[in-house]
Amino acid sequence: MSPGSNDPTSLRERETLAAKKPNLRLRAGLLQAIRHFFTERNYLEVETPYLIPAPAPELHIDAIPAGGGFLHTSPELCMKRLLAAGYPKIFQICKCFRQGERGSRHLPEFTLLEWYRAETDYLGLMEECEEMVVFVLEELGLPPRLEFQGRTLDLQRPWHRFTVQEAFDRYASTSLERAMESGRFDEILAFEIEPSIGFPKPVFLYHYPSALAALARLGKEAPNWAERFELYGAGVELANAFSELTDPVEQRTRFEKELAKRDEQGKPVYPMPEKFLRTLPFMPESAGIAFGVDRLVMLLSNQKEIDPVVSFTPEEL
Amino acid sequence: MYNASNLRKGLKILIDKEPYVVVDFQFTKPGKGQALYRCKLRNMINGITLDRTYRSVDTFEPADLEQRRMQYLYNQEGHFYFMDLQSYDQSALSAEQVGDAKNYLIDNLEVDILLFDGRPIGLTLPNFVDLLVTRADPWAKGDSVAGDSKPVTLETGYTLRVPPFIEEGIKITVDTRTGEYVTRVK
Numbered sequence: 001m002s003p004g005s006n007d008p009t010s011l012r013e014r015e016t017l018a019a020k021k022p023n024l025r026l027r028a029g030l031l032q033a034i035r036h037f038f039t040e041r042n043y044l045e046v047e048t049p050y051l052i053p054a055p056a057p058e059l060h061i062d063a064i065p066a067g068g069g070f071l072h073t074s075p076e077l078c079m080k081r082l083l084a085a086g087y088p089k090i091f092q093i094c095k096c097f098r099q100g101e102r103g104s105r106h107l108p109e110f111t112l113l114e115w116y117r118a119e120t121d122y123l124g125l126m127e128e129c130e131e132m133v134v135f136v137l138e139e140l141g142l143p144p145r146l147e148f149q150g151r152t153l154d155l156q157r158p159w160h161r162f163t164v165q166e167a168f169d170r171y172a173s174t175s176l177e178r179a180m181e182s183g184r185f186d187e188i189l190a191f192e193i194e195p196s197i198g199f200p201k202p203v204f205l206y207h208y209p210s211a212l213a214a215l216a217r218l219g220k221e222a223p224n225w226a227e228r229f230e231l232y233g234a235g236v237e238l239a240n241a242f243s244e245l246t247d248p249v250e251q252r253t254r255f256e257k258e259l260a261k262r263d264e265q266g267k268p269v270y271p272m273p274e275k276f277l278r279t280l281p282f283m284p285e286s287a288g289i290a291f292g293v294d295r296l297v298m299l300l301s302n303q304k305e306i307d308p309v310v311s312f313t314p315e316e317l
Numbered sequence: 318m319y320n321a322s323n324l325r326k327g328l329k330i331l332i333d334k335e336p337y338v339v340v341d342f343q344f345t346k347p348g349k350g351q352a353l354y355r356c357k358l359r360n361m362i363n364g365i366t367l368d369r370t371y372r373s374v375d376t377f378e379p380a381d382l383e384q385r386r387m388q389y390l391y392n393q394e395g396h397f398y399f400m401d402l403q404s405y406d407q408s409a410l411s412a413e414q415v416g417d418a419k420n421y422l423i424d425n426l427e428v429d430i431l432l433f434d435g436r437p438i439g440l441t442l443p444n445f446v447d448l449l450v451t452r453a454d455p456w457a458k459g460d461s462v463a464g465d466s467k468p469v470t471l472e473t474g475y476t477l478r479v480p481p482f483i484e485e486g487i488k489i490t491v492d493t494r495t496g497e498y499v500t501r502v503k
Contacts, residue, residue, distance in 0.1 A: 006500050008445065008490070008492065008499045008500065058349065059351075060346070060349060060350055060351045060352065060373075061349070100322045100352065101344070101346060101352070102344055103343060103344030103345055103346070104343065104344075104345075105345070106344060106345070106346060185350070186346075186347050186350035186351045186353060187353055187370060187372075189347050189350065190345050190346075190347055190350070190353055191353075191355075191370075194347075212349065212350075214349055230347075230348070237347060237348055240348045240349060265373075265374055290348075
């Protein structure tokens with residue numbers, strides 16, 4: 001017997017990693033299938049720096065300081081600068097980092113698939129989202145109807161769509177308006193709505209209140225709503241997307257508000273991403289989406305938690 | 318002072334001047350939304366649990382608890398007695414406060430006793446404890462229902478499943494966090 005072979009900690013690690021093997025194989029296949037989908041559609045795969053001087057100013061997304069700057073919380077700003085410079089169809093699969101996000105479906109370091117496309121809007125991305133998932137299922141040799149935690153997950157197109165307003169009317173104990181006023185929107189979404197949606201088909205939850213627009217464009221006919229959607233599959237948040245805001249003045253105002261709120265809550269205030277704002281006027285009408293790769297692996301491998309779909313969690317290092 | 322991002326299983330905080338331990342903890346966060354910390358908390362004195370959801374702006378007072386290394390002595394009339402290894406003072410915990418830890422309490426075992434305002438309220442076991450097998454039936458070969466394990470009883474009265482080669486009089490290591498067999502003590 002080799003030294004340490006009876007060490008219970010090391011034994012547990014080897015057992016855990018052996019049990020993860022089918023999930024890690026599925027992950028590897030999924031990454032290839034995603035690349036295949038986008039390259040076939042003439043998307044250019046890009047890589048943008050992980051280490052950046054100024055993350056997107058958002059109240060609820062905290063960046064990890066590193067090397068005099070920050071690890072990116074998503075590749076959004078750099079990818080949009082590419083978009084503005086004449087790269088109309090780009091995708092990226094990268095690690096993103098968010099301070100303090102650790103739970104059964106969260107890791108502070110996780111894998112995001114982002115893609116941006118000129119001359120389309122959030123509705124166009126809903127279509128492409130469905131096509132992407134159906135494509136990768138076929139590539140992986142998986143059936144369109146899967147079992148997830150004892151329930152059926154039916155990934156055949158078309159998927160369901162309903163507005164945030166409709167979701168509140170149907171599932172929440174309070175109205176959308178009151179939830180916004182009392183600051184309980186996130187809580188009600190997470191605990192009352194999320195667990196009920198995305199079965200058996202995934203659902204696009206769209207038209208977020210304008211206060212929750214982040215970097216999204218507001219509706220042309222209905223400026224109370226942002227042209228933003230979130231995709232849920234089996235109660236799991238999979239993706240966030242929107243028609244991109246291209247107005248630099250409006251974008252700066254929103255960033256300033258977010259930074260002021262961060263300051264109020266005693267959170268670190270990030271530098272204004274000036275270079276991004278300067279290129280924004282050159283950005284075409286476009287839409288972009290951030291899709292959680294780990295979460296998709298969870299769904300496809302019938303895992304209700306994120307830990308079994310990554311080789312090592314931060315606690316295991 | 319703690320904030321919500323410090324919340325995790327095992328954290329001890331004060332609520333209405335009483336110590337609570339986080340026994341279950343779920344972090345969740347809509348991608349662009351605020352972090353939500355759903356906690357099940359147990360009152361460390363009376364054992365009553367409550368559910369709370371906290372947000373990132375919430376703050377907490379840490380429960381001022383002291384931990385002292387003590388040796389287990391004996392149990393009598395529903396109380397378990399321990400001796401402080403520095404002061405030689407004795408402390409007692411009720412069976413309720415000891416809970417499943419009684420499965421691992423053998424004479425002279427060193428544990429950490431938790432004190433709140435000087436009163437003993439709980440204990441922390443070492444992760445691994447070696448215990449003597451006092452009863453083991455021979456393994457019924459071909460018993461496919463039982464699989465590759467059989468039940469044995471340990472010196473504390475605790476029963477668990479072990480591999481078939483474990484016999485009476487053997488010492489085994491048990492993981493006190495899971496209650497499972499780890500290895501045979503050489």
